[in-house]
Amino acid sequence: MKPTISGSRGIIKWGVALTILGLAALAAIYVLALVYTPLEVRQGAAQKIFYVHVPAAWSAMIAFSLVGLVSILYLWLRDERLDAFAASSAEVGLVFSVIMLTTGPIWGKPIWGTWWTWDARLTLTLILFLLFLGYMTLRSAIHDPAERARFSAVVGIMGMVLVPFIHLSVYLFRTLHPQPIILKASAPSLPPEMLRTLLLGFLAATTVYLGFVVLRYGLARHAMAEFDEEN
Amino acid sequence: MPENTSYMIAAYVVAAVVYLVYGGSLLTRGLRALRRDR
Amino acid sequence: MNSWLRVAAAVAGKDIVIEVRTKTAILSAVVFAALVLIIFNFARDASLVSTAVLAPSVLWITFAFAGMITLNRGFNLEKENAALEGLLLAPVPRSAIYVGKLISNLAFVGMVEAVALPLFVLFFNVPVWGILPGLLGLIVLATVGFVAVGTVFSAMTVRTRFSELMLPMLLLPFMVPPLIGAVQTTTRLLAGRPLSEMIGWLRILALYDVVFITLCVLIFPAVVDE
Numbered sequence: 001m002k003p004t005i006s007g008s009r010g011i012i013k014w015g016v017a018l019t020i021l022g023l024a025a026l027a028a029i030y031v032l033a034l035v036y037t038p039l040e041v042r043q044g045a046a047q048k049i050f051y052v053h054v055p056a057a058w059s060a061m062i063a064f065s066l067v068g069l070v071s072i073l074y075l076w077l078r079d080e081r082l083d084a085f086a087a088s089s090a091e092v093g094l095v096f097s098v099i100m101l102t103t104g105p106i107w108g109k110p111i112w113g114t115w116w117t118w119d120a121r122l123t124l125t126l127i128l129f130l131l132f133l134g135y136m137t138l139r140s141a142i143h144d145p146a147e148r149a150r151f152s153a154v155v156g157i158m159g160m161v162l163v164p165f166i167h168l169s170v171y172l173f174r175t176l177h178p179q180p181i182i183l184k185a186s187a188p189s190l191p192p193e194m195l196r197t198l199l200l201g202f203l204a205a206t207t208v209y210l211g212f213v214v215l216r217y218g219l220a221r222h223a224m225a226e227f228d229e230e231n
Numbered sequence: 232m233p234e235n236t237s238y239m240i241a242a243y244v245v246a247a248v249v250y251l252v253y254g255g256s257l258l259t260r261g262l263r264a265l266r267r268d269r
Numbered sequence: 270m271n272s273w274l275r276v277a278a279a280v281a282g283k284d285i286v287i288e289v290r291t292k293t294a295i296l297s298a299v300v301f302a303a304l305v306l307i308i309f310n311f312a313r314d315a316s317l318v319s320t321a322v323l324a325p326s327v328l329w330i331t332f333a334f335a336g337m338i339t340l341n342r343g344f345n346l347e348k349e350n351a352a353l354e355g356l357l358l359a360p361v362p363r364s365a366i367y368v369g370k371l372i373s374n375l376a377f378v379g380m381v382e383a384v385a386l387p388l389f390v391l392f393f394n395v396p397v398w399g400i401l402p403g404l405l406g407l408i409v410l411a412t413v414g415f416v417a418v419g420t421v422f423s424a425m426t427v428r429t430r431f432s433e434l435m436l437p438m439l440l441l442p443f444m445v446p447p448l449i450g451a452v453q454t455t456t457r458l459l460a461g462r463p464l465s466e467m468i469g470w471l472r473i474l475a476l477y478d479v480v481f482i483t484l485c486v487l488i489f490p491a492v493v494d495e
Contacts, residue, residue, distance in 0.1 A: 012261045019261075023254050030243065046235040049242040056246065075491050095253045099246050106242040110235035127442045134439045141429035150491050151425045155439060158418065161484055165446040165477055172469050173449060208250065215257045222264050 005229065008221035015215025022208035029055075029197070029204045037197045049107040051197050055205030056099040057125070062209055063093025064128055067135070068160025071153035083149035084224065086156055087139060088216035092209060094132040100125045120170045127166050131159040273365045280356070280369025285376050294342030295380050298335040302385035305331045306392045324393045325455035329448055331385050332378075332412065337437050339377045340419040341427075357493055367489040371420050371482075378416055382408060400458045407454050410474045414447035415440065417482045424492045443481075450474045 033051040040047035066089045074082040104122055105115040116122065135155050142148040190198070288294060309327045356366065386408070390397050397404055419440050426435040450470040457467050 009265060012265055016258060016261045016265075019254055019258060023250065026250060030247070034243070044235045045239040046242075048239050052243060052246045075488075095249060099249050102245045102249070103242040106238050106245070110238045127445065130438075130442045134442070137438060138425070138429070138435060141431065141435060146495065147428070154421065154425065154488050154491055157488065158421070158443070158481075158484065161480065162443055162446075165473065165480075166442075168473050169446045169449045172473065173453070176453075208254070212254065212257060215261050219257070219260055219264060 005222065005225045008218055008225050011214060011218030011221055013218075015211060015213075015218045017211075018207060019211030019215050022204065022211040025200075025204035025207050029201050032197050032200065037193050038191065040194075043111055046107060046110040049103055051201045053100060053103040053107055054198065055201035056096050056103065057121070058202055059205040059209040060093050060096035060100055060125075060128055062206065063089045063096060063213070064132070064163075065160065066213075067093065067156045071156030071160075074149060074153045075157070080145065080149060080224070081221065083145075083152065084220040085213075085217050086152060087136075088213050088220055090132055090135045090152075090156070091216055092212040094129070094136060095212070096205075096209070097125060097129040097132055101129055118170070118173070120167065120174060123170050124163070124166055127163070131155075131162070135159070273362055276361050276365035277369040277372065280366055281372035281376070284370070284373035288342075288373075288377060294339045294377055297342075298338045298377075298381040299384045301338055302331045302335045302381060303388055305334065306385070306388055310392050320393050320395065321456075321459060324389075324395055324459065325452045327393070328386075328389050328455060329411075329452050331389065332382055332408070332451075333415070333444055333448060335381045335385060336378045336412065336415060336419065337440060339381055340374060340416070340423045340440075341433055341436055342377075353493070363490040363493060364486045366493070367420065367486055370424070371417060371485075374416050374420050374423075375413065378412055382412065395459060397459075400461075403458055404455070407451060407458065407471070407474075410471065410478060411447040411451035414474060414477045414481060415444045417478065417485050418443040421485045421489055421492060424489070446477050447474060450477075 029051065033048050037048070037051070039045065067086050070082050070086040070089065073079075074086060104125060108117060108122070109115050135152060138155060139148055139152050142151060306327065309323070313323055353366075386397075389395065419436070422439045422443075423432075423436055426432045426439065429435050450473050454467045454470045454474075
């Protein structure tokens with residue numbers, strides 16, 4: 001089915017609406033986290049980075065999983081729109097993983113005393129970032145659209161299969177080399193205000209993800225449709 | 232103010248900048264695309 | 270089944286024969302491995318960092334990078350000869366082509382490792398005789414893992430402009446589980462630790478190999494076919 005300009009306009013409109021909604025929700029979370037949520041006694045103000053970092057991680061994981069799943073669909077159905085969606089999700093995922101990779105160490109320095117630690121979370125963040133980056137770089141190096149779509153799908157699927165092995169390896173490493181400081185990023189008993197802010201943070205981050213990915217996908221479809229009309 | 236407030240501010244600012252820059256560029260391109268075909 | 274084996278053997282054999290004749294990939298990888306080992310040896314301060322701590326990492330960094338150099342060359346030969354294109358025109362099972370490529374790549378990387386390992390033993394004065402069977406088994410297990418993935422990726426990256434850069438970039442995340450497992454196990458082997466301390470890593474390595482060889486066999490057609 002050929003992408004049409006009018007079809008893509010509809011998608012872009014949805015994307016714009018969701019993005020604005022998502023960014024507004026994010027701003028609300030900022031206010032909520034900074035002003036209304038109580039200060040954590042032991043960790044201090046830096047603990048509040050939690051409300052930005054963890055939802056971004058959640059969105060990065062959604063983005064990544066969708067790249068993998070849609071890649072499988074693409075190899076099965078060979079619909080170029082699926083490839084456009086996977087690429088959009090990868091780009092958005094890259095953005096979220098940049099946020100994770102920056103806020104993570106900024107959070108770690110005051111809490112753990114070190115910018116970086118090879119714990120499960122940060123290591124996985126780095127791997128995700130490298131996978132997204134590799135995916136995008138590969139795409140930019142291939143000019144034939146069908147080949148680009150196929151190769152991207154291969155990388156997307158293989159990346160998805162890799163993640164459990166990263167988990168396993170880091171877990172085994174950690175059980176043999178326990179952290180000197182116990183990491184309690186999400187305390188087992190979060191006070192209700194903190195839990196609420198975190199959950200709302202997830203909602204905001206998911207909305208932002210949807211907004212970004214739908215808008216990016218709409219732009220991709222629009223470009224595809226324009227290209228078709230010119231030829 | 233607790234002494235690690237500067238870290239909190241730094242993280243919040245960095246994240247906000249990334250969201251706004253990326254979101255802003257998408258929105259600009261989206262609105263431009265919508266306007267162009269009218 | 271017979272013809273499948275024949276195809277795989279033919280693909281593997283052709284590559285190995287070409288490489289044995291030209292020796293380009295093997296030579297550059299061996300030189301690279303020797304250089305890495307020499308530099309590491311002079312770079313460290315023996316009083317600060319003991320051999321036992323450093324040696325496993327050095328060995329596997331050497332294997333990993335020499336492996337990547339070798340993988341790059343493996344498919345570059347195809348590009349020059351366009352032989353693969355011809356092979357693909359025939360209704361040959363793609364899994365046989367993949368396994369043939371995998372075998373030849375394993376042979377190449379294996380040859381490099383066979384030269385690098387003695388050099389490593391020599392330069393780092395590492396006592397390997399007692400643990401040689403275990404070490405060799407480990408080397409096979411870990412190498413199969415990243416060469417399996419590397420064979421698929423090099424088939425893709427050879428068609429891109431900066432293939433020497435693209436392959437490491439794509440492959441590196443996939444080398445993390447095999448390399449972590451390999452280094453951890455090598456450390457324990459050199460320290461004479463009991464098998465029970467290594468079995469966890471060996472299981473992860475074995476699982477990785479099984480899962481990724483299966484996945485690569487299934488996914489390789491998507492790389493070479495339209």
